[in-house]
Every structure is written in structure tokens, then in C-alpha cells.
Amino acid sequence: MDETIEADICVIGAGSGGLSVAAGAAQLGAPTVLVEADRMGGDCLNVGCVPSKSLIAAAGHAHAMRQGGPFGVAPVEPAVDMKAVKRHIDEVIAGIAPHDSVERFEGLGVKVIKARARFTGPQEVEAGGQRIKARRFVIATGSRPAVPPVEGLDAVQYFTNETIFANDVLPEHLIVMGGGPIGAELAQAYRRLGARVTILDLGPLMPKDDPELVAVVRASLEADGVEILDRIEVVRVEPGPVVVIRVDGEERRVAGSHLLVATGRKPNIEDLGLDEAGIAHDKRGITVSAGLKTSNAKVFAIGDVAGGLQFTHVAGYHAGLVIRNALFRLPIEAKPGTVPWVTYTDPELASVGLSEAQAKAEGIAHEVVRWPFAENDRARTERATAGLVKLVVSRRGRVLGAAIAGANAGELILPWVMAVQQQAKVSTMASLIAPYPTLGEAGKRAAGAYFTPRLFSSRTRKLVGFLRWFG
Numbered sequence: 001m002d003e004t005i006e007a008d009i010c011v012i013g014a015g016s017g018g019l020s021v022a023a024g025a026a027q028l029g030a031p032t033v034l035v036e037a038d039r040m041g042g043d044c045l046n047v048g049c050v051p052s053k054s055l056i057a058a059a060g061h062a063h064a065m066r067q068g069g070p071f072g073v074a075p076v077e078p079a080v081d082m083k084a085v086k087r088h089i090d091e092v093i094a095g096i097a098p099h100d101s102v103e104r105f106e107g108l109g110v111k112v113i114k115a116r117a118r119f120t121g122p123q124e125v126e127a128g129g130q131r132i133k134a135r136r137f138v139i140a141t142g143s144r145p146a147v148p149p150v151e152g153l154d155a156v157q158y159f160t161n162e163t164i165f166a167n168d169v170l171p172e173h174l175i176v177m178g179g180g181p182i183g184a185e186l187a188q189a190y191r192r193l194g195a196r197v198t199i200l201d202l203g204p205l206m207p208k209d210d211p212e213l214v215a216v217v218r219a220s221l222e223a224d225g226v227e228i229l230d231r232i233e234v235v236r237v238e239p240g241p242v243v244v245i246r247v248d249g250e251e252r253r254v255a256g257s258h259l260l261v262a263t264g265r266k267p268n269i270e271d272l273g274l275d276e277a278g279i280a281h282d283k284r285g286i287t288v289s290a291g292l293k294t295s296n297a298k299v300f301a302i303g304d305v306a307g308g309l310q311f312t313h314v315a316g317y318h319a320g321l322v323i324r325n326a327l328f329r330l331p332i333e334a335k336p337g338t339v340p341w342v343t344y345t346d347p348e349l350a351s352v353g354l355s356e357a358q359a360k361a362e363g364i365a366h367e368v369v370r371w372p373f374a375e376n377d378r379a380r381t382e383r384a385t386a387g388l389v390k391l392v393v394s395r396r397g398r399v400l401g402a403a404i405a406g407a408n409a410g411e412l413i414l415p416w417v418m419a420v421q422q423q424a425k426v427s428t429m430a431s432l433i434a435p436y437p438t439l440g441e442a443g444k445r446a447a448g449a450y451f452t453p454r455l456f457s458s459r460t461r462k463l464v465g466f467l468r469w470f471g
Contacts, residue, residue: 015042017315018140119273143304178262353401371446
């Protein structure tokens with residue numbers, strides 16, 4: 001080893017969570033080391049959230065050009081230049097990259113080491129020929145695409161989310177293996193850019209979301225022309241590519257020009273020396289306590305590698321908790337039940353808290369309240385009436401969960417995140433003054449709908465009749 005570096009905090013992984021810990025710790029005066037073997041910014045900036053939403057934005061503009069008729073604007077078929085689309089994606093990434101750069105973090109006082117890290121003991125890491133000793137370590141190495149063991153898949157070329165954003169050719173027919181959020185988002189985007197698209201999935205489309213709201217998204221995908229073949233078995237993949245599937249006991253061949261594998265993700269835990277550091281782990285990731293500590297009390301694990309919800313905002317949430325505990329000695333507890341998530345299809349699907357199915361499974365007494373976008377005036381002006389707001393409310397009127405399928409659902413979910421986190425009553429949400437006309441009114445009206453059967457009940461009518469006697 002050339003040298004030994006001593007620090008308060010050593011962060012392994014420069015994705016969203018790792019960068020947040022490193023920046024926070026350094027700015028609070030703690031000597032901090034950040035180790036990253038690949039690109040700064042991690043998956044989200046380079047091959048995840050940022051490029052995917054950039055692609056979706058391009059697809060949205062193409063779609064809008066075809067949909068002008070109802071507004072009195074003559075529809076036209078867009079001329080899509082995939083090289084220019086890729087340039088748009090690259091420019092967006094480049095615009096954000098300086099915020100995550102080595103130079104910025106060194107300017108904050110972080111010691112950045114561009115090398116692969118490996119534990120050599122419970123409180124020691126080796127990276128790039130340097131030994132790092134720290135009071136606390138934070139593992140934030142993220143995850144990568146999980147490729148299923150399908151016969152013949154390794155013999156054909158295929159995209160994952162790590163490679164598809166480098167593509168500058170519009171596929172003639174894109175086969176998407178996987179019907180989760182990533183598969184659904186990219187399937188719709190490529191369809192709107194002009195490709196023929198088929199989704200293949202073992203289970204129902206977007207199985208972790210409320211089926212009632214998924215039905216809204218599915219209808220939109222199918223209206224766009226996406227072919228969805230779910231509840232099928234993938235038998236093998238042949239050159240072409242051709243995916244052989246089994247439907248109701250019979251084999252069927254689906255031939256395409258390109259293949260995207262979007263079948264989930266797996267944690268990056270290989271070659272970290274976890275056993276040498278006494279850190280328990282399994283195929284789902286690193287085992288952590290509610291306080292995000294590993295079996296080695298000096299080491300935290302955050303984000304995707306911690307085996308929980310795999311969202312960038314979860315990694316950021318974890319980072320804030322770790323800063324509180326590692327630097328201020330405050331007790332912390334990660335609460336996954338208050339974490340929202342969004343699928344950026346059109347319409348979007350956003351959720352937070354308990355779903356109707358979860359409330360039933362846990363035996364929690366509850367009521368379900370719905371309000372359709374078709375009853376929202378702003379949605380009508382935008383001709384975006386597909387979807388609904390769905391609330392799960394306790395018998396005492398507390399908001400247990402909320403889900404929205406509809407235009408801008410990802411933006412509309414935020415007040416409901418606050419309601420779930422603060423254990424607010426639905427009456428609080430119903431009493432908000434919403435500007436008119438906005439899509440946000442749909443949430444207020446959903447909250448108000450909880451009181452409709454109570455307010456206009458025979459008992460209330462009798463009370464009003466009684467009070468009339470007093471003038």
C-alpha cells in the first residue's frame with residue numbers, strides 16, 4: 001500500500017445515496033473519503049432515471065404531434081431522428097453531470113478515489129493501492145440489471161437499461177422482456193417514437209401496483225399500439241431475436257428486430273470483501289437493521305444494495321438518516337411504508353402508503369374512496385380524463401395510503417406523501433383550498449368524497465330539519 005488515509009466517513013459508491021452522504025458529511029466538517037470505480041452519478045444519472053425520462057420526454061413530443069386533432073390542430077406524423085434523440089439524452093446528462101463530478105466533490109473537501117473498493121477487515125478498505133481507515137463506512141454500491149437464466153439468451157444481442165440509452169437506431173420491432181415499471185415506460189416510449197413494441201411478462205403487468213390503477217396504464221399502452229402478452233412463460237430465445245413463449249400450454253414464436261431485457265435488478269455486492277468485514281448478505285443484498293446498520297456496527301448500507309425499495313429517492317432518504325446517526329448520534333429508523341413511487345408512463349401511476357390489497361391482507365379496517373379524473377375540469381380542458389385518485393382511509397379517518405393513475409400523477413402524489421407520513425386525517429386534505437382549475441383538485445375532491453355519505457345521510461338531514469326550528 002502506498003499510503004493510509006484516515007477519515008470519519010468512507011463512502012463506497014458515488015450514486016445518488018453515496019454522493020448525498022459524502023456531500024453532507026464534508027460540508028459538516030467530517031473528513032470524508034468517496035470511492036467510485038465507475039462513473040460519478042451512478043445508475044440514475046448515467047443509465048437510469050435521467051436518460052429514461054429524457055427519452056420519455058422525446059416520445060411525448062412525438063405523440064403530441066399525432067394527437068392534435070381534438071384540439072383543432074392538424075395531426076402530423078413526426079419524423080423521428082434517433083441520433084438526435086440520443087443527442088438530447090446525452091445533453092441532459094451532460095448538463096447534470098457537473099453537479100456530481102469529481103471536481104465538485106473535491107471542492108467540497110471530499111477525498112475522491114477512482115478505484116474499486118474492497119474491505120480487508122472490519123474497519124479497513126483498500127482502493128487503488130491505498131488503505132482507508134474510517135470510524136464509519138457507508139456502502140452505496142447500488143444495483144444492476146438482473147438477466148434471467150433463459151435458454152439461448154446469452155447467444156443473442158440484447159439491451160438492458162445500461163445499454164439502451166446508447167442506442168441511436170429506431171427498432172423495427174422491439175421485444176421487451178419484463179412488464180415492470182422499466183419495461184412499461186420504455187415500451188411506451190419506443191412505441192411513440194415509431195417502433196412496433198411487444199411486452200412479454202410472466203405475471204400481470206406492473207404486479208406491485210394496484211390492479212385497478214394498472215388497468216388505466218394498460219389501456220393507454222394498448223391504445224398506443226403496444227402488444228402486451230403477460231401471464232406467459234418464456235421458453236427460450238433464438239437468433240433473430242425470436243422469443244419462444246408458452247401460452248396456455250402451447251408454444252408461440254415472437255420475432256423482433258431488437259430485444260430489451262427489463263426483468264428486475266440485483267445488488268452490487270460482489271468483490272467487496274463483505275465476509276472479511278463481517279457483513280451479512282444474501283442474494284437480495286446486504287442485511288441491515290431498521291437503522292440501516294449492517295452486522296458490522298461500523299458499517300451502514302443504503303439504497304438498492306440494502307435489499308429494499310430500489311428508487312433514487314430512497315437512497316437519498318437513507319443518506320439523510322445516516323448523516324443524522326453517524327455525525328449527530330441521533331437514533332434513526334427507515335420507514336419504507338411512507339416511501340412513494342412513480343411509474344412514468346402516460347398516464348403516470350403514483351402510490352404511497354398502504355394499498356387496498358395490503359390493508360385487506362393486514363386485517364386493517366378501512367374504507368376506499370375514489371375520484372375520477374373525468375370529473376376534474378382541468379383534466380377535461382387537457383383531454384386527459386383517463387384515471388382516478390384512490391384513497392385508503394382508516395375507520396377513524398386517517399389517510400393510510402393513496403394512489404393516482406392519471407396525468408401528472410407523480411406531481412400530484414406529494415401532498416398525499418405528507419398526509420401518510422404525518423398520519424393526517426382525510427378531513428385535513430378535504431379542507432385544503434385548491435386553485436381552480438387544477439388537476440390537484442381531484443385529490444381534494446377524493447378527500448371530500450369520504451364525507452359525502454356521512455354529510456348527506458338521513459341522520460344529517462334530520463339534524464338540519466331540527467335546527468330549522470330555531471330560525
